[in-house]
Amino acid sequence: MTASQYNDMTDAALLEHYYHDGNNEWMGVLMQRYTLLLYGVCMKYLKNEEASKDAVQQIFLKVIAELRKYQVTYFKSWLYMVARNYCLMQLRDKEKIPLQVTEKMMVTEPDETDKLLHLRQKDETLEILQESLKELNEEQRGCITLFYLQKKSYNEIAEMTGYTPALVKSYIQNGKRNLKIIMKKRMTEKNSYNGNT
Amino acid sequence: MGIPDMNNELFNILSKAKDIDQQKLLDYMQDKLSPEERYEIEKLLIDAEFESDAAEGLSQIRDKKKLPLVMNELNRQFIKKLSKRRKHPLNKPGLSLMIPVITTIIILFLILMFYLLLKRYL
Numbered sequence: 001m002t003a004s005q006y007n008d009m010t011d012a013a014l015l016e017h018y019y020h021d022g023n024n025e026w027m028g029v030l031m032q033r034y035t036l037l038l039y040g041v042c043m044k045y046l047k048n049e050e051a052s053k054d055a056v057q058q059i060f061l062k063v064i065a066e067l068r069k070y071q072v073t074y075f076k077s078w079l080y081m082v083a084r085n086y087c088l089m090q091l092r093d094k095e096k097i098p099l100q101v102t103e104k105m106m107v108t109e110p111d112e113t114d115k116l117l118h119l120r121q122k123d124e125t126l127e128i129l130q131e132s133l134k135e136l137n138e139e140q141r142g143c144i145t146l147f148y149l150q151k152k153s154y155n156e157i158a159e160m161t162g163y164t165p166a167l168v169k170s171y172i173q174n175g176k177r178n179l180k181i182i183m184k185k186r187m188t189e190k191n192s193y194n195g196n197t
Numbered sequence: 198m199g200i201p202d203m204n205n206e207l208f209n210i211l212s213k214a215k216d217i218d219q220q221k222l223l224d225y226m227q228d229k230l231s232p233e234e235r236y237e238i239e240k241l242l243i244d245a246e247f248e249s250d251a252a253e254g255l256s257q258i259r260d261k262k263k264l265p266l267v268m269n270e271l272n273r274q275f276i277k278k279l280s281k282r283r284k285h286p287l288n289k290p291g292l293s294l295m296i297p298v299i300t301t302i303i304i305l306f307l308i309l310m311f312y313l314l315l316k317r318y319l
Contacts, residue, residue, distance in 0.1 A: 020235070024279045024280075025279070027279065028275065028276050028279050031275060032272050032275070033219060034219075035219075035268050035271050035272055035275075036219050036222060036223055036251065036268055037219070037247055037251040038211075038249060038251075038265070039251070039254070039255070039267065039268070039271065040250065040251025040252060040253070040254040041250045041251050041254055042254065043254030043255060043257055044250050044251070044253045044254030045254070047257060049258060049267075052254075053270075056271050057271070057274060057275065057278070060275045060278070061278065064279075076216075076247065077247075079247075080246065080250075081249040084250075093308060111238040120287070129211070131209065133210075142205070143298070144202060144210060146209050147239075147240075147243075151236055153232065153235055153236055153239055154239055166253065168238075168281065169242070169243070169249070172243050173243055173249070175212060176243060176244075181212060
């Protein structure tokens with residue numbers, strides 16, 4: 001069985017087959033879709049190529065063992081959590097640091113229904129977006145503007161601003177998150193104001 | 198850039214996370230993409246947490262040309278381990294309940310047999 005034969009099948013369909021007949025080959029196809037991502041996540045935390053390769057194999061086996069016990073719905077989010085927890089446990093064992101459970105570790109449904117997007121057609125949303133953008137700090141606003149409006153890459157923005165590409169990405173990610181928070185706040189305020197009048 | 202275009206770009210800020218093809222990410226890491234394709238991947242990386250973490254980790258690898266070989270090796274080892282493991286019946290709740298029930302019936306049956314034997318010979 002080669003993974004490419006099953007390109008058209010979704011993760012959920014492969015999982016369903018696996019839960020139905022318990023055949024490990026379905027798992028082989030599914031897991032090979034994430035080898036690169038798993039290796040990358042392990043590299044981010046463990047910072048060692050050989051240790052990361054070993055960690056990927058351990059995560060593969062852990063996933064197979066865990067899937068026999070639990071019914072997983074959102075495989076990708078769950079796999080990410082398993083991989084990250086595994087790496088953090090490795091670091092904890094190595095450095096004896098306590099593993100802190102963060103909100104990010106929880107398996108959550110992927111963000112598929114962003115309410116803000118449903119308001120896309122409304123001019124009002126655009127107006128709020130522009131106003132909210134002004135409230136971001138200079139670094140985040142600058143990077144978001146260069147990235148989304150001028151379509152500059154991380155490296156180009158890094159050259160223009162003097163930040164590292166990783167910092168540029170961080171400013172865009174945090175800026176975007178803050179922007180959504182500000183927009184939601186403004187929309188709530190606007191709705192409550194309209195409700196009062 | 199006209200105002201409608203600019204508005205569209207502004208709405209991109211509200212875009213949601215989408216999956217990134219593994220091969221595309223590999224090409225991105227190996228610097229094989231055009232500037233436009235590269236920008237598209239970077240736009241997706243902003244929202245995709247799993248891919249974003251992976252890209253950060255992969256950027257630390259010295260020889261990125263070897264990445265396909267490493268992937269093949271990892272996949273090969275995994276498939277080898279999988280083939281060694283026999284097809285595993287998944288834990289079904291019905292089966293786990295049946296075991297104590299059947300055990301109890303057998304024990305009761307043995308007690309009954311023992312009782313009948315005692316009654317016959319005593």
